[in-house]
Amino acid sequence: SAVISQKPSRDICQRGTSLTIQCQVDSQVTMMFWYRQQPGQSLTLIATANQGSEATYESGFVIDKFPISRPNLTFSTLTVSNMSPEDSSIYLCSVGGTGGLFGEQYFGPGTRLTVT
Amino acid sequence: KQEVTQIPAALSVPEGENLVLNCSFTDSAIYNLQWFRQDPGKGLTSLLLIQSSQREQTSGRLNASLDKSSGRSTLYIAASQPGDSATYLCAVPNFGNEKLTFGTGTRLTIIP
Numbered sequence: 001s002a003v004i005s006q007k008p009s010r011d012i013c014q015r016g017t018s019l020t021i022q023c024q025v026d027s028q029v030t031m032m033f034w035y036r037q038q039p040g041q042s043l044t045l046i047a048t049a050n051q052g053s054e055a056t057y058e059s060g061f062v063i064d065k066f067p068i069s070r071p072n073l074t075f076s077t078l079t080v081s082n083m084s085p086e087d088s089s090i091y092l093c094s095v096g097g098t099g100g101l102f103g104e105q106y107f108g109p110g111t112r113l114t115v116t
Numbered sequence: 117k118q119e120v121t122q123i124p125a126a127l128s129v130p131e132g133e134n135l136v137l138n139c140s141f142t143d144s145a146i147y148n149l150q151w152f153r154q155d156p157g158k159g160l161t162s163l164l165l166i167q168s169s170q171r172e173q174t175s176g177r178l179n180a181s182l183d184k185s186s187g188r189s190t191l192y193i194a195a196s197q198p199g200d201s202a203t204y205l206c207a208v209p210n211f212g213n214e215k216l217t218f219g220t221g222t223r224l225t226i227i228p
Binding site (some may be wrong): 058 | 123159161165205209214227
């Protein structure tokens, strides 16, 4: 299994500002994922963070709004830029286990963001 | 495109009862299916992973079944307890990669 931590756990931010969320894993992993969960909704994948290359974004998400860094195999950051109240969500990072395509995925505790 | 649906959206049962949560998916070409639990405002806790070649997987009071051909999975919770109150999510990885498609979730309330 993998143990994942996220910082901050929650934040209240003003419209127009940016917030960077950190995700730290206790072991080296190839792929890390960033998800968004809007209030009352299920999880939606934002992007896949690849070490040594640009992140791969899902439809509807762009790098200018959600820049991602992946400097090594245990760490990634997601920035939510130029925030609006619609960005109020829980942001979660996840990693796959050693089973690859057939393995379990593990999630961090999430960052609860409120934009006023 | 894979779509995952969970029924019911919400469920309330008295403590001690057995219950079943349902998960349906449209594309049967899956590697596995994972059940998660989410407490309010929190992250996800993995409960069970069931491989496409398996029909059942058990952990304590939880039992997950998978019928890949019909695109269905169930999560059976025995002897429910108030601590089981949470939202339960099922998810399947997209074919060829590890990206997960999540179900809509079932919010479970166990009444003491």
